[in-house]
Amino acid sequence: MKHLIVNADDYGFSVEINQGIVHCFENGIVTNASMIVNEMASKDAARLAQKHGLPVGLHLNLFSGEFADAGDLFGPHGLLRQVLYEREELGKINERLSPDVLAAVSYEFERQTELFYGMVGVLPNHVSYHFGLHFIPEVLDVFIAFAQKARIVFRFKRVNELTSPLSEKSKCPHRWYDLFHGGHLVLRDLEQLLEDLPDGINEISAHPGFVSQQLEDSYNQERLNELEILCSPKARAAVERHHITLSNYAVCGSYV
Numbered sequence: 427m428k429h430l431i432v433n434a435d436d437y438g439f440s441v442e443i444n445q446g447i448v449h450c451f452e453n454g455i456v457t458n459a460s461m462i463v464n465e466m467a468s469k470d471a472a473r474l475a476q477k478h479g480l481p482v483g484l485h486l487n488l489f490s491g492e493f494a495d496a497g498d499l500f501g502p503h504g505l506l507r508q509v510l511y512e513r514e515e516l517g518k519i520n521e522r523l524s525p526d527v528l529a530a531v532s533y534e535f536e537r538q539t540e541l542f543y544g545m546v547g548v549l550p551n552h553v554s555y556h557f558g559l560h561f562i563p564e565v566l567d568v569f570i571a572f573a574q575k576a577r578i579v580f581r582f583k584r585v586n587e588l589t590s591p592l593s594e595k596s597k598c599p600h601r602w603y604d605l606f607h608g609g610h611l612v613l614r615d616l617e618q619l620l621e622d623l624p625d626g627i628n629e630i631s632a633h634p635g636f637v638s639q640q641l642e643d644s645y646n647q648e649r650l651n652e653l654e655i656l657c658s659p660k661a662r663a664a665v666e667r668h669h670i671t672l673s674n675y676a677v678c679g680s681y682v
Contacts, residue, residue, distance in 0.1 A: 429673045430620075430665070431458055431599060431629040432656065433581075435485055435554065438462035438471035443635030446653050450634045451480050454657035455665060458483065458674040460554045460631075463541040464491035472545035481674040483552035483579075484542045486535055486569070488559075494537050499530055506531075506565070514561040523564050531565055535572045552675040554581040554631070573597075579678040581629065597678055600626040606633055606652050613655050620664045627677055632656060 434447040437459040450456035461482045475482045493500045512518040573580035579597040635649035
C-alpha cells in the first residue's frame with residue numbers, strides 16, 4: 427500500500443502561513459503540519475489546529491524566535507547557524523561541536539516539546555527540524571536520541587555515510603521527499619513524484635502559506651505557489667489515479 431504524508435512545515439511562523447496551511451488541509455492534499463513553538467504566531471497556530479482538527483507535530487527551531495538562553499549559540503547569527511552555513515554551503519568540515527553545546531541543544535529540544543504540550547495539550551505526533559540539521563551529524567545524533575527517548579516519530583534525512591544510523595526502535599517514514607525545497611516548483615513535478623511513488627510510508631514536506639507582508643523572507647512569494655499546487659484539483663486527481671492513501675504521521679505507529 428502507498429501511504430503519503432503531505433506535511434506543511436513552518437506552521438506558526440506567521441499568521442498568514444498558518445492560514446495558508448489550514449487552507450491546504452481543508453482544500454488540498456496537506457495532511458499534517460510541523461509547528462514552530464517559539465515564534466509570535468505559534469499560539470495562533472495551536473488555536474487553529476484545534477479548531478480545524480489539523481494533526482500537528484513539532485518543528486524544532488534553533489535559528490529564530492525566542493530561546494531559554496540564546497547566548498551566542500542559537501538564533502540567526504548564532505554559532506549553529508554559522509556552522510550549518512559552512513558545512514552545507516561551503517562544504518567545510520569543522521571541529522566537532524563541544525559536549526556543552528550539544529547539551530544545550532538537547533535542553534532546547536526538550537523545552538520546545540514542553541511548550542508544544544502547553545499550547546496543544548498533547549505530545550506532537552512527530553518531530554522535525556527547521557533548516558538542515560542533518561548537515562551537522564553530531565546535532566542529528568542529539569535529535570535522534572531525543573526523539574527515541576520521547577518515543578516520538580521523527581523525520582530522518584540521510585545525507586551520506588557520516589549521518590547517524592537508525593536503530594531498530596526508530597520510528598520514521600520510510601522515505602522523505604524534499605520536493606518543494608528551493609522554489610520554482612510546477613504542478614508537473616508533483617504529478618511525476620506521485621506517479622513514481624513506491625509502496626510504504628512516504629512523506630513530502632512542503633512550505634505553503636499566504637503572503638506575509640511583514641515577513642522578511644526570501645521564500646515569501648513561493649509559499650503561495652506551493653499553496654496553489656497543493657490545492658490544485660489535478661494534485662488530488664493524481665493521488666486518486668495512483669491509488670495513494672493520504673495519511674498523517676499516525677500511520678507510522680502501525681508499522682512498528
